[in-house]
Amino acid sequence: MDYLIKRNLFDNKIVDADNIYLIDESGNKIIDGCSNSMNVNFGYKVDELEKVIAEQLNSINFMHTGKGITQAAIDLSIELHDMTSHIGDYLVYLTTSGSDCIEASLRIAFLYHKMKGDIRTKVMSFEGSYHGSTLGALSVSGHEKFINMYEEYTTTATFIPTEQEKFQNCYNFNDFSSLILDSMITNPIGSKIIEEDYIEKLLSKSIIGDCVTIFDEIATSMGRLGTSFGFNEKFSPDIICISKGLGVGYANIGAVLVSPRIMNNIEPSQILGHTFNATPVDCSVGLAVLEYLKKNKIYENVNDMGKYMGKYLQSLKKEFPIISKISGKGLMWSIHFSNKISSKRFIDLCFDKGLMLLNNEIGVNNHVTICPPLIINQKQLYEIYTILEDCLKEIHNG
Numbered sequence: 512m513d514y515l516i517k518r519n520l521f522d523n524k525i526v527d528a529d530n531i532y533l534i535d536e537s538g539n540k541i542i543d544g545c546s547n548s549m550n551v552n553f554g555y556k557v558d559e560l561e562k563v564i565a566e567q568l569n570s571i572n573f574m575h576t577g578k579g580i581t582q583a584a585i586d587l588s589i590e591l592h593d594m595t596s597h598i599g600d601y602l603v604y605l606t607t608s609g610s611d612c613i614e615a616s617l618r619i620a621f622l623y624h625k626m627k628g629d630i631r632t633k634v635m636s637f638e639g640s641y642h643g644s645t646l647g648a649l650s651v652s653g654h655e656k657f658i659n660m661y662e663e664y665t666t667t668a669t670f671i672p673t674e675q676e677k678f679q680n681c682y683n684f685n686d687f688s689s690l691i692l693d694s695m696i697t698n699p700i701g702s703k704i705i706e707e708d709y710i711e712k713l714l715s716k717s718i719i720g721d722c723v724t725i726f727d728e729i730a731t732s733m734g735r736l737g738t739s740f741g742f743n744e745k746f747s748p749d750i751i752c753i754s755k756g757l758g759v760g761y762a763n764i765g766a767v768l769v770s771p772r773i774m775n776n777i778e779p780s781q782i783l784g785h786t787f788n789a790t791p792v793d794c795s796v797g798l799a800v801l802e803y804l805k806k807n808k809i810y811e812n813v814n815d816m817g818k819y820m821g822k823y824l825q826s827l828k829k830e831f832p833i834i835s836k837i838s839g840k841g842l843m844w845s846i847h848f849s850n851k852i853s854s855k856r857f858i859d860l861c862f863d864k865g866l867m868l869l870n871n872e873i874g875v876n877n878h879v880t881i882c883p884p885l886i887i888n889q890k891q892l893y894e895i896y897t898i899l900e901d902c903l904k905e906i907h908n909g
């Protein structure tokens with residue numbers, strides 16, 4: 512008996528981890544096929560990051576953003592600014608999570624209009640999307656599951672289709688405070704890439720309507736799709752949100768990159784913040800992550816391994832008619848099943864055979880998502896493939 516409120520899918524207590532493997536209390540080795548929650552991108556026991564944390568703790572462990580500034584926060588803002596200087600002159604607001612990034616972005620967009628004497632509270636985002644579990648972020652999440660669960664409490668946004676052909680030209684963008692875009696909607700609907708033409712069209716409508724454009728790159732940035740961001744870096748959105756791949760399981764951190772066009776109208780203290788924003792330890796991890804990405808050629812590895820993964824999954828589709836579609840890019844892929852198959856059963860089977868996959872929205876969509884750590888090698892990818900194949904055989908044979 513314990514007193515923990517649990518929302519875990521699997522009961523196994525995890526006691527150790529190394530590289531891409533988790534070890535449970537019975538000594539079972541489980542491949543982390545989903546980077547825990549699309550965030551443990553460099554795997555477990557990353558010496559470089561552990562060293563940086565210890566060093567930072569030797570100087571200062573905490574500083575509230577409403578009181579003072581630390582060198583780690585300044586350095587991280589410079590790195591993120593420089594990394595995006597080809598598309599903008601972004602200023603950096605640091606947060607504690609993905610939800611916190613979205614909340615901050617919504618506040619910034621609201622303040623931008625309010626300071627100009629225009630009150631705008633309406634937000635547009637994609638059907639099927641997920642932007643976080645705080646009430647503001649939930650309000651702009653377009654997946655049925657979240658809408659149905661909290662609709663009496665949230666102020667639901669306007670949700671637009673993920674496909675350009677289905678978009679109706681009936682919206683006046685002058686009415687909207689912001690538009691939240693995804694380059695790919697990951698697990699909620701199964702690694703669906705949003706077409707570039709469509710994004711371009713929505714961005715230009717937003718510019719005409721002075722609607723603040725926000726890219727939610729919380730799960731898709733920092734190499735997950737083989738590049739810094741999922742969106743084409745010819746675009747220059749007003750706001751970019753980054754989180755999972757900046758903390759990689761070692762820091763609770765997010766970053767909201769804001770263009771001066773927006774920030775020039777706002778007094779920074781109006782944005783407010785949380786106690787744990789931009790702690791020096793989290794910022795030093797963020798900095799070390801950016802260095803690790805370059806030093807270890809992570810984007811290159813994702814592009815190489817992503818090609819193998821695509822091939823492996825397509826070959827499974829050929830072998831098993833119960834697979835209706837494979838979708839994905841980089842190291843973010845989904846297997847979609849024909850309706851007769853329970854993806855919950857498939858996830859459980861894989862776990863029993865030593866592969867952890869992302870939990871899905873059972874009952875609404877029927878897919879599983881595979882998004883292993885970005886440091887994965889071909890031998891390890893093949894291990895994943897063989898477990899997937901075994902489980903598919905078992906399901907196929909009834």
Ligand SMILES: Cc1ncc(COP(=O)(O)O)c(C=O)c1O
Nearest residue numbers: 608609610641642643727729730
């Ligand atoms: C696209 C996207 N946005 C926002 C969030 C929320 O992030 P967090 O769980 O860190 O609050 C997530 C989390 O899965 C996400 O995938």
